[in-house]
Amino acid sequence: xxxxxxxxxxxxxxxxxxxxxxxxxxxxxxxxxxxxxxxxxxxxxxxxxxxxxxxxxxxxxxxxxxxxxxxxxxxxxxxxxxxxxxxxxxxxxxxxxxxxxxxxxxxxxxxxxxxxxxxxxxxxxxxxxxxxxxxxxxxxxxxxxxxxxxxxxxxxxxxxxxxxxxxxxxxxxxxxxxxxxxxxxxxxxxxxxxxxxxxxxxxxxxxxxxxxxxxxxxxxxxxxxxxxxxxxxxxxxxxxxxxxxxxxxxxxxxxxxxxxxxxxxxxxxxxxxxxxxxxxxxxxxxxxxxxxxxxxxxxxxxxxxxxxxxxxxxxxxxxxxxxxxxxxxxxxxxxxxxxxxxxxxxxxxxxxxxxxxxxxx
Amino acid sequence: xxxxxxxxxxxxxxxxxxxxxxxxxxxxxxxxxxxxxxxxxxxxxxxxxxxxxxxxxxxxxxxxxxxxxxxxxxxxxxxxxxxxxxxxxxxxxxxxxxxxxxxxxxxxxxxxxxxxxxxxxxxxxxxxxxxxxxxxxxxxxxxxxxxxxxxxxxxxxxxxxxxxxxxxxxxxxxxxxxxxxxxxxxxxxxxxxxxxxxxxxxxxxxxxxxxxxxxxxxxxxxxxxxxxxxxxxxxxxxxxxxxxxxxxxxxxxxxxxxxxxxxxxxxxxxxxxxxxxxxxxxxxxxxxxxxxxxxxxxxxxxxxxxxxxxxxxxxxxxxxxxxxxxxxxxxxxxxxxxxxxxxxxxxxxxxxxxxxxxxxxxxxxxxxxxxxxxxxxxxxxxxxxxxx
Amino acid sequence: xxxxxxxxxxxxxxxxxxxxxxxxxxxxxxxxxxxxxxxxxxxxxxxxxxxxxxxxxxxxxxxxxxxxxxxxxxxxxxxxxxxxxxxxxxxxx
Numbered sequence: 001x002x003x004x005x006x007x008x009x010x011x012x013x014x015x016x017x018x019x020x021x022x023x024x025x026x027x028x029x030x031x032x033x034x035x036x037x038x039x040x041x042x043x044x045x046x047x048x049x050x051x052x053x054x055x056x057x058x059x060x061x062x063x064x065x066x067x068x069x070x071x072x073x074x075x076x077x078x079x080x081x082x083x084x085x086x087x088x089x090x091x092x093x094x095x096x097x098x099x100x101x102x103x104x105x106x107x108x109x110x111x112x113x114x115x116x117x118x119x120x121x122x123x124x125x126x127x128x129x130x131x132x133x134x135x136x137x138x139x140x141x142x143x144x145x146x147x148x149x150x151x152x153x154x155x156x157x158x159x160x161x162x163x164x165x166x167x168x169x170x171x172x173x174x175x176x177x178x179x180x181x182x183x184x185x186x187x188x189x190x191x192x193x194x195x196x197x198x199x200x201x202x203x204x205x206x207x208x209x210x211x212x213x214x215x216x217x218x219x220x221x222x223x224x225x226x227x228x229x230x231x232x233x234x235x236x237x238x239x240x241x242x243x244x245x246x247x248x249x250x251x252x253x254x255x256x257x258x259x260x261x262x263x264x265x266x267x268x269x270x271x272x273x274x275x276x277x278x279x280x281x282x283x284x285x286x287x288x289x290x291x292x293x294x295x296x297x298x299x300x301x302x303x304x305x306x307x308x309x310x311x312x313x314x315x316x317x318x319x320x321x322x323x324x325x326x327x328x329x330x331x332x333x334x335x336x337x338x339x340x341x342x343x344x345x346x347x348x349x350x351x352x353x354x355x356x357x358x359x360x361x
Numbered sequence: 362x363x364x365x366x367x368x369x370x371x372x373x374x375x376x377x378x379x380x381x382x383x384x385x386x387x388x389x390x391x392x393x394x395x396x397x398x399x400x401x402x403x404x405x406x407x408x409x410x411x412x413x414x415x416x417x418x419x420x421x422x423x424x425x426x427x428x429x430x431x432x433x434x435x436x437x438x439x440x441x442x443x444x445x446x447x448x449x450x451x452x453x454x455x456x457x458x459x460x461x462x463x464x465x466x467x468x469x470x471x472x473x474x475x476x477x478x479x480x481x482x483x484x485x486x487x488x489x490x491x492x493x494x495x496x497x498x499x500x501x502x503x504x505x506x507x508x509x510x511x512x513x514x515x516x517x518x519x520x521x522x523x524x525x526x527x528x529x530x531x532x533x534x535x536x537x538x539x540x541x542x543x544x545x546x547x548x549x550x551x552x553x554x555x556x557x558x559x560x561x562x563x564x565x566x567x568x569x570x571x572x573x574x575x576x577x578x579x580x581x582x583x584x585x586x587x588x589x590x591x592x593x594x595x596x597x598x599x600x601x602x603x604x605x606x607x608x609x610x611x612x613x614x615x616x617x618x619x620x621x622x623x624x625x626x627x628x629x630x631x632x633x634x635x636x637x638x639x640x641x642x643x644x645x646x647x648x649x650x651x652x653x654x655x656x657x658x659x660x661x662x663x664x665x666x667x668x669x670x671x672x673x674x675x676x677x678x679x680x681x682x683x684x685x686x687x688x689x690x691x692x693x694x695x696x697x698x699x700x701x702x703x704x705x706x707x708x709x710x711x712x713x714x715x716x717x718x719x720x721x722x723x724x725x726x727x728x729x730x731x732x733x734x735x736x737x738x739x740x741x742x743x744x745x746x747x748x749x
Numbered sequence: 750x751x752x753x754x755x756x757x758x759x760x761x762x763x764x765x766x767x768x769x770x771x772x773x774x775x776x777x778x779x780x781x782x783x784x785x786x787x788x789x790x791x792x793x794x795x796x797x798x799x800x801x802x803x804x805x806x807x808x809x810x811x812x813x814x815x816x817x818x819x820x821x822x823x824x825x826x827x828x829x830x831x832x833x834x835x836x837x838x839x840x841x842x
Contacts, residue, residue, distance in 0.1 A: 001776045003755035013731040035749040045733020090745030107419045117801025146802040194753040197805040249812040250805040259786045602779040668776030749751045
């Protein structure tokens with residue numbers, strides 16, 4: 001596959017690894033905030049190939065993991081309704097809510113369906129005018145334009161039986177929350193390449209200046225990650241800070257302007273709860289007033305449903321890099337992928353699930 | 362048992378049954394009684410499966426992964442238990458009158474019933490023929506049970522049935538008995554088929570997951586994940602345009618040649634259906650108490666299958682196959698095994714993909730394309746498409 | 750986040766609601782993809798597709814940069830890494 005296979009080349013990857021080894025002279029802690037990048041690191045075994053001086057922390061880059069507990073409960077409440085076709089990406093189906101998950105709702109008769117694209121959900125709404133179609137709109141800035149377009153189109157076409165349950169989160173506020181937290185150990189960031197393809201990377205420049213850290217926009221294939229790590233380490237070793245772009249084949253500094261335009265029209269920035277971390281101001285997206293008709297929370301009256309997290313789950317500290325999954329007393333015994341206590345153990349990109357596989361390696 | 366063999370003896374050797382198969386069946390002396398299994402244990406009491414976890418059956422219990430295994434081990438074994446069942450192989454081999462009779466059963470619930478490259482009928486024949494072949498048996502005969510939903514079109518039923526006949530002919534077996542039930546509209550998915558098959562395991566053949574030994578070589582008969590992806594391409598919500606067709610096929614011919622030429626050097630055969638290659642290898646590693654090491658770069662995958670897996674976020678190692686086998690053979694015959702597979706029309710893309718090792722017993726590890734290492738876990742439930 | 754896969758645009762369909770759609774080919778399989786976010790895209794271009802939307806065009810010149818960088822590293826002789834086909838390759842790994 002073009003633009004994929006060449007970035008999985010073994011010889012080139014080892015060249016990068018050797019360059020990293022030659023460059024690094026002392027320990028550094030880097031964080032990636034992207035479930036897709038976590039996935040590549042685990043899948044290709046990159047963590048084990050890196051020199052021991054480099055510690056890679058898996059940050060809150062998994063939108064599945066950071067979707068607040070009460071939002072799962074609201075999703076479950078809506079999905080249970082007989083008049084609803086509840087559509088979602090596959091990632092969300094196994095995430096535990098307060099007492100159950102969407103897959104179990106399906107097992108018990110709920111009409112829960114996996115879709116590939118939010119436009120498929122709009123189509124379902126058009127084909128089923130007597131049912132309510134709800135789409136679980138989860139994601140970072142990468143997915144937000146797709147979700148926005150679905151709402152925009154539904155609105156323009158008068159598809160009144162389509163609504164979204166919005167769980168959008170923004171990366172820069174999360175990075176700031178991590179960097180400003182006491183005890184922060186993260187010294188450099190790999191920024192999520194596809195988030196930046198949409199939003200550009202100019203938003204990271206003030207962060208890099210304020211906290212004097214390197215941030216490298218990085219792609220998703222093994223060679224991209226190794227190259228991004230190399231660039232970050234080079235900056236650290238040379239005492240430089242700022243933003244650099246490893247993923248230049250897909251990312252430009254301003255980002256994708258047409259996508260940003262639709263985002264502005266459909267969404268507004270809101271405060272948002274991050275599961276395990278708590279509230280981060282101005283870190284989420286909610287539908288603008290004109291599109292209120294398509295807001296499932298209001299439509300189905302579930303906005304007041306609240307939930308209490310299992311206090312034992314350390315996902316917040318883990319996602320901020322303050323503690324390792326294996327340091328959690330529940331890890332591997334009470335909390336496993338089969339019966340997870342918190343979200344990072346469910347999603348294959350979650351830090352705990354990733355560690356679960358490593359630890360047994 | 363007796364009546365089946367009588368039926369088979371009476372069936373003229375014609376275009377449908379191989380002479381050798383019927384002769385083999387005729388040569389068996391059936392004992393007056395088949396030894397009974399142990400009487401059920403009255404102390405068993407309530408179901409041992411942790412009910413608080415799963416008070417009801419969920420889809421993952423049929424996924425072919427860890428939860429399927431759990432259901433079998435923790436509910437069915439204790440309820441039905443006997444040593445033969447506990448061997449946990451796709452088929453069971455019964456010693457009867459000095460011969461070894463293999464028995465296997467499989468149910469087919471696939472939707473849609475007709476898909477690129479096959480249909481539920483041919484799949485039902487191939488699936489059980491293959492399960493028998495994976496025991497090292499020469500398949501002889503199948504039964505076919507149909508559960509039909511009221512309203513299922515007769516034309517589709519005819520299509521499925523004639524497809525079964527064609528598949529059986531090609532595999533050299535006959536469907537000799539069957540049953541039909543009809544359920545109310547809404548109580549079935551159009552058509553469900555169960556096939557049960559019997560076959561004879563020739564002398565000098567010992568194929569079981571427990572025979573895998575450190576030093577053995579792991580082969581795949583061809584590219585993986587094609588069936589599962591072909592099905593997804595027509596599944597609502599995920600459909601995409603492709604020329605891909607299911608690889609559904611009967612493997613008994615290929616297995617015969619392998620086993621005739623290599624005899625006891627063939628240790629394990631498994632067709633990686635639901636749960637994919639990853640689940641099958643995990644089961645084998647676990648049964649035999651050995652480790653298995655895979656080399657990702659050597660695992661054949663069609664380009665289009667890769668493309669589909671990439672956009673859906675699926676790992677081909679966990680996607681179903683219906684016309685491929687895993688063969689674990691002793692090291693000395695590895696090259697010959699590869700040559701035999703490649704010489705067969707269904708095995709042209711066969712490859713050596715790994716080996717059995719002493720390390721990490723019960724676990725499967727993979728060397729990634731770039732030389733890193735990762736564990737290949739048993740799937741928990743079904744693999745779901747992802748965006749992240 | 751997240752799964753964005755590069756594919757080749759094989760068809761473009763203008764749409765009355767201004768949401769340009771198209772067909773993108775990924776190693777032989779094709780999917781309908783929304784091209785509204787890559788205006789000016791041509792048939793034959795590569796785009797990164799995420800949940801049925803092209804979110805970026807792939808810049809082929811930039812794509813080569815990583816490999817130019819590796820080649821430079823080689824030229825400077827800073828690295829003594831055997832390439833595939835090199836008789837010493839097996840020994841080193």
